[in-house]
Amino acid sequence: MTAAPAPEPTKRRRRAPRPRSLRLHGTVARDLGIRIVSGVLEPGEILEGEIAASLQFSVSRTAYREAIRILAAKGLVHSRPKIGTQVSPRREWHLLDPDVLAWIFVGEPDPALIQSLFELRRIVEPDAARLAALRRSDAQLARMKDGLDGVAEHGFATEIGRRCDEAFHSALLEASGNDFVVSLTSGVATAIALTTAFKQHRLPAPHDALPVHLAVYEAIAAQDAQGAHDAMARLVERGLSDTMEARDPGSQGAMRACC
Incomplete structure (x- = not known):
């Protein structure tokens, strides 16, 4: 056959x-x-x-x-x-568009735009953390912890570390349970990643922001709404002062005086 x-x-x-x-x-x-x-x-x-x-x-x-x-x-x-x-x-610019944000940080970002970006973060993120403390699920809390564990392992100076930080903030905004806040996740997370990279490349010894991140996480885990709000407000203020210092080292004293 x-x-x-x-x-x-x-x-x-x-x-x-x-x-x-x-x-x-x-x-x-x-x-x-x-x-x-x-x-x-x-x-x-x-x-x-x-x-x-x-x-x-x-x-x-x-x-x-x-x-x-x-x-x-x-x-x-x-x-x-x-x-x-x-x-x-x-x-008319879509300033939270990830491409537009990236283009802003290619060279010397306009200090007025940096201030405006952190004003938005001040408005959104502390209250998002407050809501997350009240509404977060165990799965969302686990994602926040995984993100911070990744930051602890890889550091903010690496791309993978910044992605872990982005995952932490994204999970936090999602845990707020507010659809309008959640819709800002892509823009806010991109802004955080870009400003973090900007600081790491410009500052010889940037402040270690991990302890402040951990304070936010611990308050959310403990369902301490006010503690989560206040810790996030401190985190945003630290981010602003470091970003302004990275853009103009001479601005550090002025930023501390006003903030």
Whole structure:
């Protein structure tokens, strides 16, 4: 009896390579985004026309148009008939968008933006910690502890350590049980990761923030709402003073005087 022929090996279907324009538009959007948030391109300024800009960036007009669409979706630019593409006023920027936050911290972040970011954290996070102390589940508490254990093992100076810190804050915001607070998780967690990395790269000996994080966790674990609020408020204030010192070492004394 003739043996049946062996089945042909299944051929792996190769994914078609992405068009070059789709790989380039993100780079163009990042370049323009950094120029906008750093003030090189000011609100109201009109960007170059599509043809000139595509030549400047050495990309196709399709790639440039896609980059502009990305920036428009983040509130950084808007197009007006017969005028062109303009830089939007700052009040229209989606400042908690992870890309926009990352672009802010590429160079020297505007101190007014840093202050505004930490004002938001002051408003949101202490009361989120208060609610988390009252509403957290055992699973959410375990995620917070796992995050801090990771920070203790890897440190804030490493990317994995900062991801563990981000996991702690994300679990805390989720534990608040408030859908509007939870909706801020991505932006707030990204802001915390970026400011932490900024401090670690700029300060020769940054303060160890782990004990203050542990104080927040312990209050939440003990269901001490006021203690959790106060510990988180201290954590946010420490973050602000360290970030301002990292941006301008001469500001340390002034920050301590006012805070």
